[in-house]
Amino acid sequence: MCADKCRLRELDIFKPNTAQELEFMQSIKVRNTRFPAGKVIVSERASAAQLYTLLDGWAIRHKTLKNGRRQILNIMFPGDLIGLQQNLLDESTSNVETITEVELCELDRNKLWLLYQSFPSLAYDITWICAHEEQIVDDNLLNVGARSAVEKIAMLILHVFKRYRALYPESGKVIPFPLNQQDVADALGLSLAHTNKSLKKLEKLGLHKIQDGKLTIINEKALATVADYFESPITPRPLIC
């Protein structure tokens, strides 16, 4: 099972839960699942969505327009809830798709209301996670709406690096980077060609390197300057699993 021996829970960033909370989360858990890369977990066409916590791997949440353009809303990291919006609002308007192989903790969506009744602390945590995800979408909207192409790229790179390092705080300037350039383009509202050119520009300036699915941060300070990046403190966050 997940709740008591979930490896994710061992990470420092997640705040601890009481034995009772752990026991309850255990009881609403259906199973652990694995999905390969490129699989759609939540579809905007589906009426009802499952509820998951992402345990390992990367996913993206996105929308598409009739003209074919895709907008990535946020990148999902371990600890993020998948399908919460869809379950609460009972209409799914965004898709969630894996970009690496992932491990998921599947929760029984029919017991969500039971959770609110039984464990207000966990209910609070879920609201926290929802507000936190909104904050990330806020940042992405600011990024897409108010920065130039090069600034957007710098911001995305730093954002991904910071979020990954908040989870896995080894020192080191190299992290996995499973996004391809089309993904980056769709996250930033840029064309593929121009994304490539902006990416190369930063790379030639010696700020970063992307190669073989790995991102190397070479000049973090310069990236932060280009992006007008604002450091926010890393605080413990709740985990529903």
Place this chain on the structure above:
Amino acid sequence: MCADKCRLRELDIFKPNTAQELEFMQSIKVRNTRFPAGKVIVSERASAAQLYTLLDGWAIRHKTLKNGRRQILNIMFPGDLIGLQQNLLDESTSNVETITEVELCELDRNKLWLLYQSFPSLAYDITWICAHEEQIVDDNLLNVGARSAVEKIAMLILHVFKRYRALYPESGKVIPFPLNQQDVADALGLSLAHTNKSLKKLEKLGLHKIQDGKLTIINEKALATVADYFESPITPRPLIC
């Protein structure tokens, strides 16, 4: 007081509450307040934020960059919670500013946790409101990232019209429109000049008219086509007040 004789509650769009819920909301309410247009209610510099429900009038939530560019994240209508994100995450990263005179219901933020303990139904409602606001930011991000200037304008106009009409479902194609062109530009990630030109283009095509702070929808169908607008059903929504 607000909870039992709040006029907003009379609107059809808000789902009813039990007597006990109403009584509790009454107890966490501090007072009703009015603010003039152009007043900052929540600042990203402030450490702690108050918690309000917007009862009447319009507000915007926005962020700014060092280069001076401002991004409006969402437009706030009556029924929206103000300051929830700031209270939950205890860091404020966006500003909320009135664009008309507003009436607010001020809630005691120190009793938020009591609400979660005492009324799971209301806790669920708050999460619903949070998820709903995120959904709107999602839509705005899609808009800013994946549409052309004219399409963005058409979408914004329709979005505002639909949200206003969901609250006040009189028939009629004219609604208040307190946003100036700089606001529209900052909501869509466009320059002021180009916003003006795109606005005029749609107006000359006979799709809408904006004059004296009023928006008239002339050709709703054409607007929807231009914007690739997807109609979503209007469902009852919770109100915390």
Place this chain on the structure above:
DNA sequence: CGAGCCCTTGAATCCTGTCAAATGCAGTGG
């Protein structure tokens, strides 16, 4: 009547998108 704010418009610039083609690489099958 002048100041300030918002809306409007034009011209020039430049950033970004579109179109197109070439490269490199991994996987497939002959």
Place this chain on the structure above:
DNA sequence: CCACTGCATTTGACAGGATTCAAGGGCTCG
């Protein structure tokens, strides 16, 4: 072992949409 395909990356030329800069008009208000 080697064509061949498919996919992601890279690059160039060009067009076009959006920004910038600038100036003028209409309006309210002191």
